[in-house]
Amino acid sequence: MSALERAEVKRLREGSPWTGLWAVVAKEMADHLTSARMRILELLILLTAGGTVYVAMQQIRASIGSDRFIYLKLFTLSQDPLPSLIGFLGFLVPLIAIALGFDAVNGEFNRKTLSRILAQPIYRDALLLGKFLAGLFTLALVFSAIWLLIFGMGLIGLGVAPNTEEVGRLLWFLLATIFYGGIWLVLAQMFSVVFRQPATAALAAIATWLFFTVFWNILASLLAQSLRPIQYGFLEEALAQAELELALTRISPNTLYAEIAIALLNPTVRSLGFVLPFQLEGAILGTPLPLHQSVLLIWPHLTGLIAATILLFALAYILFQRQEIRA
Amino acid sequence: MSEVIVTKDLTKKYGDFVAVDHLNLTVHKGEVFGLLGPNGAGKTTTILMILGLTEPTSGSIRVLGFDPTRQPLTVKAHVGYLPDQVGFYDELTAYENLIYIAKLNGLPREEADRRIEAALQKVNLSEMRDKAVSTFSRGMRQRLGVAEILIKQPQIIIMDEPTQGLDPEGAREFLDIIRTLRAEGITILLSSHLLHQVQAVCDRVGLFHRGKMMLEGTVDELGRKILGKAFRIYVETPDTTPEIVEALKQVPGAVNARVLNNMTTIEVEATSDIRHEIARSLIAAGGQLRGLSMEAQSLDEIYAQYFQEVEHVRA
Ligand SMILES: Nc1ncnc2c1ncn2[C@@H]1O[C@H](COP(=O)(O)OP(=O)(O)OP(=O)(O)O)[C@@H](O)[C@H]1O
Ligand SMILES: [Mg+2]
Numbered sequence: 001m002s003a004l005e006r007a008e009v010k011r012l013r014e015g016s017p018w019t020g021l022w023a024v025v026a027k028e029m030a031d032h033l034t035s036a037r038m039r040i041l042e043l044l045i046l047l048t049a050g051g052t053v054y055v056a057m058q059q060i061r062a063s064i065g066s067d068r069f070i071y072l073k074l075f076t077l078s079q080d081p082l083p084s085l086i087g088f089l090g091f092l093v094p095l096i097a098i099a100l101g102f103d104a105v106n107g108e109f110n111r112k113t114l115s116r117i118l119a120q121p122i123y124r125d126a127l128l129l130g131k132f133l134a135g136l137f138t139l140a141l142v143f144s145a146i147w148l149l150i151f152g153m154g155l156i157g158l159g160v161a162p163n164t165e166e167v168g169r170l171l172w173f174l175l176a177t178i179f180y181g182g183i184w185l186v187l188a189q190m191f192s193v194v195f196r197q198p199a200t201a202a203l204a205a206i207a208t209w210l211f212f213t214v215f216w217n218i219l220a221s222l223l224a225q226s227l228r229p230i231q232y233g234f235l236e237e238a239l240a241q242a243e244l245e246l247a248l249t250r251i252s253p254n255t256l257y258a259e260i261a262i263a264l265l266n267p268t269v270r271s272l273g274f275v276l277p278f279q280l281e282g283a284i285l286g287t288p289l290p291l292h293q294s295v296l297l298i299w300p301h302l303t304g305l306i307a308a309t310i311l312l313f314a315l316a317y318i319l320f321q322r323q324e325i326r327a
Numbered sequence: 328m329s330e331v332i333v334t335k336d337l338t339k340k341y342g343d344f345v346a347v348d349h350l351n352l353t354v355h356k357g358e359v360f361g362l363l364g365p366n367g368a369g370k371t372t373t374i375l376m377i378l379g380l381t382e383p384t385s386g387s388i389r390v391l392g393f394d395p396t397r398q399p400l401t402v403k404a405h406v407g408y409l410p411d412q413v414g415f416y417d418e419l420t421a422y423e424n425l426i427y428i429a430k431l432n433g434l435p436r437e438e439a440d441r442r443i444e445a446a447l448q449k450v451n452l453s454e455m456r457d458k459a460v461s462t463f464s465r466g467m468r469q470r471l472g473v474a475e476i477l478i479k480q481p482q483i484i485i486m487d488e489p490t491q492g493l494d495p496e497g498a499r500e501f502l503d504i505i506r507t508l509r510a511e512g513i514t515i516l517l518s519s520h521l522l523h524q525v526q527a528v529c530d531r532v533g534l535f536h537r538g539k540m541m542l543e544g545t546v547d548e549l550g551r552k553i554l555g556k557a558f559r560i561y562v563e564t565p566d567t568t569p570e571i572v573e574a575l576k577q578v579p580g581a582v583n584a585r586v587l588n589n590m591t592t593i594e595v596e597a598t599s600d601i602r603h604e605i606a607r608s609l610i611a612a613g614g615q616l617r618g619l620s621m622e623a624q625s626l627d628e629i630y631a632q633y634f635q636e637v638e639h640v641r642a
Pocket of ligand 1: 324341346
């Protein structure tokens with residue numbers, strides 16, 4: 001029995017929680033990149049990006065202006081009935097992210113592989129984080145490829161190279177797009193822990209997305225009206241109500257992403273809140289903001305997105321830890 | 328260390344329901360231990376706790392001297408587990424499935440390749456190495472499960488109902504694999520409902536009921552405990568008179584004797600191998616001996632008898 005006593009360890013959990021993490025990441029990424037599901041989504045986004053950017057280029061050529069930021073225009077210009085590329089990204093990114101995550105854990109469960117994997121010398125932490133990172137890296141890979149494609153189309157179609165300001169802005173936007181995907185990815189993964197059926201998890205994630213896309217703005221406005229009613233018609237009252245509404249809408253990742261897109265892709269945007277005329281004093285309207293100023297503008301949005309992602313991951317982690325893994 | 332798995336008052340409750348109740352189990356190095364018990368007895372729960380995959384409510388476990396709740400990585404590095412439902416990534420090949428497991432175990436590529444080849448060889452799946460697992464039969468999956476376990480060169484292997492769903496031939500092959508592993512000195516803990524298979528490979532068995540280990544020992548020991556006898560001796564003789572039957576009953580070690588329906592065989596139930604004494608007293612009593620055979624008690628009978636008694640007591 002002395003061996004038993006010698007081995008007695010006081011620490012709560014021995015070994016690194018990240019043992020095996022990179023093995024999981026490699027396996028999951030390989031799965032993502034070869035799956036039929038991803039092929040379809042890649043094709044979809046390729047067609048969308050190609051189509052919208054082509055349309056935008058037609059418009060840019062027609063309006064032979066001397067715009068400093070034509071590459072940004074590739075993302076923002078639209079022609080009825082087609083929305084712009086950022087319009088499409090607003091729902092393609094969540095779609096892809098959800099597709100990468102909705103069967104992360106329940107899929108293993110249903111294939112009866114979960115208990116076999118967790119019987120290896122790894123913690124559940126490594127499996128969950130590995131799956132998240134693999135999804136995030138896949139998103140990064142797919143969107144980086146799309147960005148390169150757009151740069152390529154621009155070079156050929158417009159005949160000018162992007163300037164550093166444009167490249168900088170588009171790289172920041174790429175980063176924001178990946179993190180915007182990250183939050184939907186982690187949400188889908190959380191549902192994949194909660195629901196045994198992948199279809200249910202996918203539906204729950206899509207329902208959440210739909211809620212924030214369609215209903216949240218209406219709800220925010222109603223809430224603001226009832227919580228900060230305009231009783232006497234003062235300007236302060238109207239302002240308070242509008243500010244509350246804005247704050248509420250920013251709970252939605254869609255709003256955050258849309259505002260990030262606006263600030264990064266329209267250099268002339270100087271503020272994402274309400275601007276009263278006196279606040280603009282001294283500013284020369286229409287002059288573009290330098291990149292670092294725009295980044296400062298979206299900084300809270302970006303950190304907000306990331307913080308929410310971490311929070312959701314922690315929640316998924318707790319739920320996963322508590323789960324019985326028997327088949 | 329000869330005791331490789333030791334549980335002390337191991338208890339698992341799901342709410343008010345006690346799935347495992349103060350279990351004291353000891354498995355020795357190199358033996359094959361069989362966990363037997365009806366559905367819901369708590370076998371799987373016990374196995375999951377031994378592996379550190381489920382937290383015990385109370386009690387303690389030592390596996391190779393380590394505590395699975397605190398040192399799960401060490402325990403899982405030395406213990407192979409074949410779950411009751413073995414699943415693989417169907418779209419991947421056998422090799423791809425195994426290399427993932429090897430990487431999770433932190434094996435370098437070359438070492439992993441070497442071990443995978445050896446493991447596939449051992450379970451007779453070498454030709455299937457690069458076939459997608461979706462094409463595998465149930466028996467092949469089960470064997471692939473064993474190959475996966477062998478990759479980490481475990482000291483202990485735990486199998487939850489390993490032969491369930493296999494055809495007789497598949498089950499026989501599987502039992503052969505278990506014997507080979509045992510010959511290599513690996514300790515094996517398996518749970519099963521299929522008693523004759525358990526009897527064929529297990530050194531010791533434990534009878535589980537409602538989360539408690541009711542009985543434990545070799546099949547012969549259990550036979551003596553439950554049925555009061557472990558052996559059946561068949562005496563072929565044309566002289567099946569009551570006097571001779573009575574004489575055989577008097578032999579020390581005999582529990583019961585009776586004439587079978589064919590009227591040429593007397594069945595003697597005994598606590599030990601007393602063939603010689605039986606033969607002698609038959610001849611001494613003036614009977615002719617035409618043949619003598621013996622069979623050990625079957626686990627089926629012990630099991631049926633035991634759980635019949637348990638149910639009877641409860642009713
Ligand atoms: N997550 C859970 N919540 C509540 N009860 C559970 C849970 N898991 C298992 N049980 C109960 O614990 C008991 C023991 O289950 P266990 O799976 O260990 O039995 P078993 O001996 O392996 O049975 P089987 O032969 O059917 O595999 C069962 O009655 C089961 O209903
Ligand atoms: Mg079971």
